[in-house]
Amino acid sequence: MPETNGHDGKPASTGAPAGAGNGNGTTGGNGGGKVAAVLAGAKATQARAVEELKETIKAPEKTDVWKSVLRVKHDETPRSRALGVLSNVFLHLHPAKINRDAVAYNYTWGMGGMTFYVYITLVFTGTLLMFYYHPSKIVAFRDILYLESDVPFGKLLRNMHRWGAHLMVIMVELHMFRVFLTGSYKKPREFNWVVGVLLLVLTLLLSFTGYLLPDDQLGFWAVTVGTNMARATPLLGNAGPFGGLLGMTPYNDVRFGLLGGSIVDANALLRAYIWHCVAIPIIASAFMVVHFWRVRKDGGISGPAPVMLESEIKDVKKI
Amino acid sequence: MDLHQLWTIVSLPDNVPIVLLLFVVPFYTWYGMRQAFANDRLIAQLEGDPAMAKTHHRKVQPFKTGWAREVHVWPYLLRIEFLAAIIVTVILMVWSITLNAPLEEPSNPTLTMNPSKAPWYFLGLQEMLVYFDPWIAGVVMPSLIIIGLMVVPYIDTNPLGNGYYTFKQRKFSILTFIFGFIVLWVSMIVIGTLIRGPGWMWFWPGTTWDHNRLIFEVNRDLPDIFGISGRVGKIIFGAIVVGLYFIAAGIGMHKLIVKTPFNRKIYARMSVLQYTVMQVFLIVMLALPVKILVRLLFRIKYIWVTPWFNV
Numbered sequence: 001m002p003e004t005n006g007h008d009g010k011p012a013s014t015g016a017p018a019g020a021g022n023g024n025g026t027t028g029g030n031g032g033g034k035v036a037a038v039l040a041g042a043k044a045t046q047a048r049a050v051e052e053l054k055e056t057i058k059a060p061e062k063t064d065v066w067k068s069v070l071r072v073k074h075d076e077t078p079r080s081r082a083l084g085v086l087s088n089v090f091l092h093l094h095p096a097k098i099n100r101d102a103v104a105y106n107y108t109w110g111m112g113g114m115t116f117y118v119y120i121t122l123v124f125t126g127t128l129l130m131f132y133y134h135p136s137k138i139v140a141f142r143d144i145l146y147l148e149s150d151v152p153f154g155k156l157l158r159n160m161h162r163w164g165a166h167l168m169v170i171m172v173e174l175h176m177f178r179v180f181l182t183g184s185y186k187k188p189r190e191f192n193w194v195v196g197v198l199l200l201v202l203t204l205l206l207s208f209t210g211y212l213l214p215d216d217q218l219g220f221w222a223v224t225v226g227t228n229m230a231r232a233t234p235l236l237g238n239a240g241p242f243g244g245l246l247g248m249t250p251y252n253d254v255r256f257g258l259l260g261g262s263i264v265d266a267n268a269l270l271r272a273y274i275w276h277c278v279a280i281p282i283i284a285s286a287f288m289v290v291h292f293w294r295v296r297k298d299g300g301i302s303g304p305a306p307v308m309l310e311s312e313i314k315d316v317k318k319i
Numbered sequence: 320m321d322l323h324q325l326w327t328i329v330s331l332p333d334n335v336p337i338v339l340l341l342f343v344v345p346f347y348t349w350y351g352m353r354q355a356f357a358n359d360r361l362i363a364q365l366e367g368d369p370a371m372a373k374t375h376h377r378k379v380q381p382f383k384t385g386w387a388r389e390v391h392v393w394p395y396l397l398r399i400e401f402l403a404a405i406i407v408t409v410i411l412m413v414w415s416i417t418l419n420a421p422l423e424e425p426s427n428p429t430l431t432m433n434p435s436k437a438p439w440y441f442l443g444l445q446e447m448l449v450y451f452d453p454w455i456a457g458v459v460m461p462s463l464i465i466i467g468l469m470v471v472p473y474i475d476t477n478p479l480g481n482g483y484y485t486f487k488q489r490k491f492s493i494l495t496f497i498f499g500f501i502v503l504w505v506s507m508i509v510i511g512t513l514i515r516g517p518g519w520m521w522f523w524p525g526t527t528w529d530h531n532r533l534i535f536e537v538n539r540d541l542p543d544i545f546g547i548s549g550r551v552g553k554i555i556f557g558a559i560v561v562g563l564y565f566i567a568a569g570i571g572m573h574k575l576i577v578k579t580p581f582n583r584k585i586y587a588r589m590s591v592l593q594y595t596v597m598q599v600f601l602i603v604m605l606a607l608p609v610k611i612l613v614r615l616l617f618r619i620k621y622i623w624v625t626p627w628f629n630v
């Protein structure tokens with residue numbers, strides 16, 4: 001067990017009241033003697049308070065508050081370093097120790113990690129953008145104009161969200177490229193690759209649903225072009241193979257379901273907004289949790305592993 | 320040479336990611352392949368020297384006996400992560416300060432943008448619309464790409480190259496992936512962004528986007544060339560041609576799959592199901608460049624004409 005701050009019953013070293021100076025006035029006599037006693041008591045208390053304060057500033061890590069937050073003692077020992085990672089909810093996705101070659105940038109290119117980091121910045125900037133945006137045909141475009149001209153740092157906020165989204169798409173693709181080149185989808189990581197493919201799709205969908213939100217010509221036509229494809233879905237689209245035979249019309253096919261109408265209009269804007277700001281982020285976050293968990297459970301990062309030779313291939317069992 | 324037009328296209332804020340792609344994709348391909356070749360040299364060395372293979376630590380990274388195999392995550396990994404986070408933040412900040420996100424006129428359903436383009440990462444699919452009907456380019460292909468990617472780990476029976484860069488040990492799969500990713504995905508995006516102009520016509524970089532340009536292309540259907548006119552005749556003819564393509568491509572692929580002794584060894588490890596699934600995806604993937612060539616060389620629009628769908 002890590003050294004905890006007195007949860008084991010031992011009193012902590014500082015901050016424990018000694019109770020000495022607290023009794024002033026209760027036992028004093030009368031008149032000037034009483035006042036003097038009170039003053040003396042106050043002085044003593046003050047001196048102690050200063051003393052305690054000094055100690056706290058000198059060694060804040062010895063206070064109960066500090067210990068309660070960090071839970072373990074931190075010092076310059078390897079054990080403490082390991083605990084620092086293991087006992088932190090954000091860092092404990094990492095093991096305490098890792099293969100010495102795996103930390104080198106050139107193996108993973110850091111792409112998965114950077115994708116995740118860009119995703120975090122997107123969630124952050126996106127949440128701020130939501131304070132200024134109404135998903136309504138009447139004001140959506142004006143909200144963007146307002147954001148760009150009147151909101152402090154509004155333009156920077158929008159730019160960061162936009163370019164961050166592009167960056168994330170590029171990084172996911174490069175991450176996938178790296179995973180392929182290192183053969184990291186092979187046993188036992190097959191399923192994590194599948195989770196990754198889902199994350200790729202979700203990333204593209206996130207970006208695509210966000211495209212419509214400014215309600216400008218660019219987004220409108222891009223989404224029109226994009227969703228027109230849904231019209232051609234075999235069986236389920238009104239213009240797709242066999243769609244007509246199954247009774248598909250522009251008013252009941254998949255495209256209608258996606259847009260909430262037969263054209264890209266107010267309902268489509270609202271749907272894009274909800275998918276973009278609520279539904280897909282939740283789904284994508286859930287898959288990311290699984291993805292990272294699987295990286296750990298599959299034995300950590302796949303390499304750089306020792307190379308294997310052709311002569312060492314083991315035969316598979318044939319049925 | 321219309322440099323102004325070129326600059327207008329390249330400097331369009333939403334095209335910046337593609338310009339970026341033009342640099343990062345080749346860079347990382349080189350970066351990965353360089354490590355692959357380094358490992359391949361080591362592999363060749365170890366294969367030639369069994370005694371060395373027994374004792375060597377089998378990595379190109381330096382290692383001396385006595386060095387710890389593992390290092391602490393804090394600080395050795397976390398400091399890199401923090402540094403990467405800071406660098407990404409700085410890049411994103413600088414990019415966002417220097418370049419504004421695009422905002423066009425308010426959306427107007429009565430005023431069509433020409434060209435109206437999908438977001439850049441879907442331009443590969445939009446480019447395919449030139450050669451395929453929307454139900455293929457817009458629905459079937461994305462679905463097949465997603466499923467095809469998902470089955471990759473389950474059909475690749477080559478146990479080598481798990482966790483290290485190598486080319487020699489995985490030639491077939493790496494070349495296939497590079498073909499799919501770089502040739503079919505990235506370069507189609509680049510074409511869609513930089514070359515496709517008004518009316519989705521082909522404008523070489525440096526030529527002016529002429530909104531009045533018309534191209535008179537007479538695209539014919541394959542059955543018409545062969546003088547087949549009946550409805551049923553066309554259905555049967557198209558089915559035969561597509562079937563023949565599948566057989567021919569399948570045989571060709573098979574030849575490729577069992578070309579080298581090493582590939583035959585991997586092939587022997589595959590179950591019938593694995594082999595079939597792999598063949599189907601390879602044949603379908605190959606159909607893309609084949610159809611593109613058929614269109615460009617022979618001006619053929621459809622191969623298989625039916626009342627319900629055209630291929």
Ligand code: HEM
Nearest residue numbers: 108112113115116176179184192193196197199200301302
């Ligand atoms: C939102 C998207 C994604 C995020 C945030 C993400 C994040 C990560 C991170 C942080 C790692 C650890 C190693 C590294 O940094 O490279 C990782 C590993 C991995 N990722 Fe992703 N990833 C994403 C998408 C994908 C995609 C699209 C694929 C593949 C289709 C994929 C497949 C894998 C696999 C197989 C591993 C294990 C690699 C190994 O052990 O070497 N991931 N991912």
